[in-house]
Structure formats: C-alpha cells, structure tokens
Amino acid sequence: MIKARIKNIAAALLISAIILPLISVRMADSNAFEDPVSHIRIGLRWGSAASASANLLNYTGSGYFFGYFDGDREFIRLGETDKTAITMMKDWNMYRYSGAWHDSAPSSGSAICVGCYHLRLEPAYDSAEAVEEAMYDAEGNKYISDSFIAYHNGAWYICAGNYTGLGSAESALSSRGLDGTAMTASSRCVTVVETETGEILFQFDCGEDYSLAVMPKAENGEKALTWFQGYKYYGGFQYTRLDGGDLTVVNFIGMSDYVKGVIPYEMNPSWPVEALKAQAVTARTYAAAHLNAHKKNGFDLCDDVCCQAYRGANSATEVSDRAVEETDGVYLTYDGDYANTFYYSSNGGATEDCQNVFYEDIPYLKGKRDPYEDYVETGYKNWSYTYTASDITNILQAKGYACASIVSVTPTYTASGNIYSIKFTDANGVNWTFSKDRAGSILYSSSYGKYTFSQHFTITDGKGGTDEIFINTSADRISAGNERTLYAINGYGVTDELTGMEGRAVITSAGVTVLSLMNSGQPIYSDKYVVTGSGWGHNVGMSQYGAKAMAELGYGYEDILDFYYTGASIG
Ligand SMILES: [Zn+2]
Structure with missing residues (x-):
C-alpha cells in the first residue's frame, strides 16, 4: 500500500479512475462547409516514379475526351477517341516490346516504334470541329491515313506520321508532297497512342502553361471508372512533364x-x-x-x-x-x-x-x-524490449550521434503519461537529449528488430524492482518505493487494484491529470533498460x-x- 501523506486521494481516485469521461454530443452545424475545390489533385506517379508512358483502360464506358484542366480545375475539351485502351507517352522515340512501352529500343528483337518527329501540316485551326472537318471525309475516314490531331499552344493542327529523326521527317515531307513543317514539339509534349498498335490518337503541347488531361467517357449516366496500374479510379487524369522529364500522373477527382x-x-x-x-x-x-x-x-x-x-x-x-x-x-x-x-x-x-x-x-x-x-484488441498492446547500455550506444552511434558508452538514461513523461524526452548520458558526461516525436523514435531500431511504436512507453531499470515510483500531485508528492500495487476506492467503499500502473495517470472527468504515476526525470543507471509500451502512432488526435x-x-x-x-x- 501507499504510505499516505496526501489529501483527498480517495476522492481524487473516485472522480477519475472509475468513471469514464462523459461525452457531450455536438450536433452538426446546418451550414456544412463547401468543398474547397471542384476537383482535388492526387499524385499517382511522380518524382522518381514518374514514367515515360502511362496506360489507361476504360472500365465502365468506352473512349476518352482529351483536353486540359484550366486554372479553376475545370476540364476544357479539345478532342476525343473511341478507343478504350490508350497510352500517354512523352513525345520521344518510344518502342513497344515485351507488352509495354519503353523509351529506348530493345537490344534485340522487333518492336513497334513511335518516333517523335512529325509532319505538321498547314494551316492551323481554331476549333476542334474545324480541324476534324478538315481531317475526315464524309464517311469518317481520314484523308491522310497516319494523320492525327495535335493541339499546340492554343491552335489545332493536323499532323502526319512519326519519324525517329528530323532528316527522315524532312525527306518524308518532300516525298509525300505535303504542305507543312517537319518538326518535333517541346520537351513538355505528350502524345496519346492506342496501347496495342501505337496509332497516334492525339498530341498536346502547351509548354509549361497547361498539361494534357484525359477524361474517360461514361455510358448510360454511369460514372466512368478507369484502370490505371492495377487500380480503378473515378475522375480524370493529367499528364505533366515537369522540367521536360517523364510523366507525372495526377488523378483529378471530386472530394x-x-x-x-x-x-x-x-x-x-x-x-x-x-x-x-x-x-x-x-x-x-x-x-x-x-x-x-x-x-x-x-x-x-x-x-x-x-x-x-x-x-x-x-x-x-x-x-x-x-x-x-x-x-x-x-x-x-x-x-x-x-x-x-x-x-x-x-x-x-x-x-x-x-x-x-x-x-x-x-x-x-x-x-x-x-x-x-x-x-478492443489493437494488436499493439504491451510491447516490451530490453536494451543493454551497449545496444543503446550502438543505436545512437548508428543514427549518427558520436557518443561514448551510455551510462545512464533519464526519461521524462507528459501529464498524460506519454514519453516527452529521453536524456542519454555517456561516459564522458555528455548528454544526448531527444524530445517529442524524436523521443518516440530514437530507440526504434530495425537492426535490432526492436521498435517503439508510439509515444506511450516507459523506460525502466532492467535489473528489476529498484526503480522508485513517484506519485505527484500539485501540492504533494509521495514515494511508493518498490511497492507496485495501488488501489482506488470509490464512494461506496469498493476497492479496485490499479494494475500495470507505470505509465498510468489519474485523470478527472474534465480531463485534468491530477496524479501521474511516473518515474519522471529520474536518471536510471544500469547496464540494462526495459522499454515497455502500448499503441502504434504519434498519439496526437484520433485513435482509429x-x-x-x-x-x-x-x-x-x-x-x-x-x-x-x-x-x-x-x-
Ligand atoms: Zn504526400
């Protein structure tokens, strides 16, 4: 039992340990917040995962609209296709082999090639309708079989062919007798092809101003769902060549x-x-x-x-x-x-x-x-690890701290009973102190296979039984010595043992911590330290x-x- 020298401990325990805090129910405000944007932009492939090409497969409908998202995140339509399996690729010499598109030729064997030089024909058009009317005959067949629509910096063009070099494009322009320019677009240009055949369906190049967007067509009022790399997505997709590199793929979607x-x-x-x-x-x-x-x-x-x-x-x-x-x-x-x-x-x-x-x-x-x-069972209750002083020295050194052998560890805890700081003192008397989330993670060690999963843990002397436990109140402080049993007594005289009290706190129904059963701020000198905790996460906000x-x-x-x-x- 506790050597009592405190006022009203029974009352303090009564209001706290036994009764759960009452929850006040807050009704939803009738004025719900507006969603802040019409579409939220979620990066799917970016940075080192940006890719030379990206496939889409329409799952519920057929075909796609091509265009771009304007400054208000609204889709501006520029063209369309009825193909369901398409590939967006950087405008580059691209090769299809082994079932995928690559930005270099295979070392051996054959490949479908889509070159990045094209014949851009005169004139330019100012609408999708005008360019389509010029490209197709009355039966809907193309006048030039390998032609496609390109949207370059605000104008529509008919382009033809694909070539892997400017020279071959220039000779094709003259041998085919076409009126236009042999060219390749800017380093921001994205070309859309049919995935299997490499037939060019559309090309988009507005430099840094806008990026190609693809919006799947839906059927029968359904919402379109599109496959991208094994997952089905709602909404549209944007393809950006940041700094002229590979494609950053972004999903534009309602909240x-x-x-x-x-x-x-x-x-x-x-x-x-x-x-x-x-x-x-x-x-x-x-x-x-x-x-x-x-x-x-x-x-x-x-x-x-x-x-x-x-x-x-x-x-x-x-x-x-x-x-x-x-x-x-x-x-x-x-x-x-x-x-x-x-x-x-x-x-x-x-x-x-x-x-x-x-x-x-x-x-x-x-x-x-x-x-x-x-x-509930969380799967992360009651984890515990024993570290030797030399383990701790190794862990700190492996994390880049040039400490000598650690000789003592001083943990401090918050009023809620979570770790706040850990001070390691080495043989030279130098202190290495980690606080807040760094205190939570400093003893996390994949090389030892020992992990602190949350902020909710204590560090005690691994020799066992010699650490003191202090009960702190605002006015009084008592030591429980080596005793490890505390009892709560409610107003009806019912006694309840408080087990596993290290890390426990006594909190009133208003959420105020009145007692903290922690050994806080006391240095532990040992060759062994026991880290005992529960939980998985940073402890701030909602526990799932x-x-x-x-x-x-x-x-x-x-x-x-x-x-x-x-x-x-x-x-
Ligand atoms: Zn992120």
Whole structure:
C-alpha cells in the first residue's frame, strides 16, 4: 500500500479512475462547409516514379475526351477517341516490346516504334470541329491515313506520321508532297497512342502553361471508372512533364470520390459505420487543410501515407461508401478554418498534446487518457524490449550521434503519461537529449528488430524492482518505493487494484491529470533498460482503434470526433 501523506486521494481516485469521461454530443452545424475545390489533385506517379508512358483502360464506358484542366480545375475539351485502351507517352522515340512501352529500343528483337518527329501540316485551326472537318471525309475516314490531331499552344493542327529523326521527317515531307513543317514539339509534349498498335490518337503541347488531361467517357449516366496500374479510379487524369522529364500522373477527382478511395486504405472497411464516418470527416478535413501540400510536384496530395493512402475504388465497400456519403460536406473546423485532423492507429491509453509531440500548440489537440482502447484488441498492446547500455550506444552511434558508452538514461513523461524526452548520458558526461516525436523514435531500431511504436512507453531499470515510483500531485508528492500495487476506492467503499500502473495517470472527468504515476526525470543507471509500451502512432488526435471501440459501444461519429478533437466544430 501507499504510505499516505496526501489529501483527498480517495476522492481524487473516485472522480477519475472509475468513471469514464462523459461525452457531450455536438450536433452538426446546418451550414456544412463547401468543398474547397471542384476537383482535388492526387499524385499517382511522380518524382522518381514518374514514367515515360502511362496506360489507361476504360472500365465502365468506352473512349476518352482529351483536353486540359484550366486554372479553376475545370476540364476544357479539345478532342476525343473511341478507343478504350490508350497510352500517354512523352513525345520521344518510344518502342513497344515485351507488352509495354519503353523509351529506348530493345537490344534485340522487333518492336513497334513511335518516333517523335512529325509532319505538321498547314494551316492551323481554331476549333476542334474545324480541324476534324478538315481531317475526315464524309464517311469518317481520314484523308491522310497516319494523320492525327495535335493541339499546340492554343491552335489545332493536323499532323502526319512519326519519324525517329528530323532528316527522315524532312525527306518524308518532300516525298509525300505535303504542305507543312517537319518538326518535333517541346520537351513538355505528350502524345496519346492506342496501347496495342501505337496509332497516334492525339498530341498536346502547351509548354509549361497547361498539361494534357484525359477524361474517360461514361455510358448510360454511369460514372466512368478507369484502370490505371492495377487500380480503378473515378475522375480524370493529367499528364505533366515537369522540367521536360517523364510523366507525372495526377488523378483529378471530386472530394467525395477521393475520400471513398481513402477510407478503405486508412481504416478497415469492415469496421462499424460510425467509426468509418469519423474517419471520413478526418480524411476530408485533412485533404482540405493540405491542398497544395505537393505544389512543387504539381498536385495537392500524393496517394501514399505521406499524405493519405488513396488507391481509387478497388476496396470500397457499400458501408465505407455510405460513411462518406452520409458525411458529405462535413468538415472539422476551428475558428473558421479547417482543423488539423491528425490521426493514428492506436495510442495505447492516452492521447497527447500536439506541442508535446510535434511543435505547435493546437487547442483541440490535447492529451488525455483514452479509456476506449481497452475495449478492443489493437494488436499493439504491451510491447516490451530490453536494451543493454551497449545496444543503446550502438543505436545512437548508428543514427549518427558520436557518443561514448551510455551510462545512464533519464526519461521524462507528459501529464498524460506519454514519453516527452529521453536524456542519454555517456561516459564522458555528455548528454544526448531527444524530445517529442524524436523521443518516440530514437530507440526504434530495425537492426535490432526492436521498435517503439508510439509515444506511450516507459523506460525502466532492467535489473528489476529498484526503480522508485513517484506519485505527484500539485501540492504533494509521495514515494511508493518498490511497492507496485495501488488501489482506488470509490464512494461506496469498493476497492479496485490499479494494475500495470507505470505509465498510468489519474485523470478527472474534465480531463485534468491530477496524479501521474511516473518515474519522471529520474536518471536510471544500469547496464540494462526495459522499454515497455502500448499503441502504434504519434498519439496526437484520433485513435482509429479508439474510434472503433467507441462505435462498438454505441457512440456516433460526432461523439468520436468530439472526444478526440475536443473544442473543434463539426459541420
Ligand atoms: Zn504526400
């Protein structure tokens, strides 16, 4: 038992450990926020993953419109095709072999070649109708069999042929008796061909001003779905040659369809619909708050966990789609702005102040005990690793810190019982201190196969039993020595043992931590250290497993958001 010297501990425990915080239900504002943009731009292939060519296969309809997205993200139509399998490629000498397009010839064997020199015929046209009328006869056959429509810097042209060099294009121009120019377009030019045959269908070159966009045609009022690299996507696609290089592929899509493509990859779509709805609001709000996160790459958000995982329509279910539709237009806001909707998998028992993990103090991202994860299996409960002092020395050195042998470790904890900082002291007396999210990750070691998965862990002396446990209150402090059992007594005299108390905190129903059962700020001198924790993520904002538990307990998505983003508005 505790050597008591504190006031009102029974009362403090009464109001805290036993009773779950009551949730105030906040009703959705009737004035839902407008979606901030008509189309959100999601990068699918970019940077080192940009490619020389990109295929599309229309899944629900047939054919495509060609054009570009203007400054208001509206699609401007320039031309069309009825082909369903097309390839966009940089205007380059391109070769098809082994079932794919390449930007160099095969070392042996045959290939279909599409050269990047063409015959651009006079005159220029000022509309799609005019150029089509000039290219086709009354039966719809081309006057020149290898001709195609090119849109170059605001004018339509009929181009013919493809050649791998200027010389061969020039001789073809004269031998074919055509009136025009042998040319190749700028380093921003993109050519569209039929995937199998290499027949050129369209060409687009507006320099740096605009990029080719392709909009799949839909049939019978259905929404078009298009295959791209194994995934089905709604919406249109844009192909940009940033700096004249390979194609950056961007999906232009409405906010609702985007969120439908995020939910199944950020949360298990078989989870309860209220948890999925909470995830839909956080994903939608995150996107709205981070438009232009990838501005230098030419789009809003990427399709990976760097922003939010998005893989189109493959894994959406009836329930995950419903979660999005039933929260359409609902955003989390604070002070009239989109909120920062951080979320993560599991917090292991307590959320954390944003400023204790990242840098900013955000009023609706405050740490508090999370009683809900206790109700679900998260897969990341109670992980524990033992490091020797020399393991820790090796880990720090491998991460680039030129420390001598580590002789002591001093952890500090937040009021919510999460790690705040870790100070390592080496044999020369030099301190190496890591705080906030760096404290969470500094002991993460893939070479040792030992991972700190969240901010929710403690570091104790691996010799066992010698570390003291302190109970801190604002006015009093007692030491529990080596005792490891604490009891809570409620107003009816019922005694309940508080087990696994390290890392536990006592928190009032208002979320105020009144006792922290942590060994905080005390140096540990040992040759062995035990890291014990729970959870997976950064602990700021919504716990997805907590949301699942709340939904299973009967709470609605607004309750979930209100618990994890207390003080933000839902509407
Ligand atoms: Zn990203």
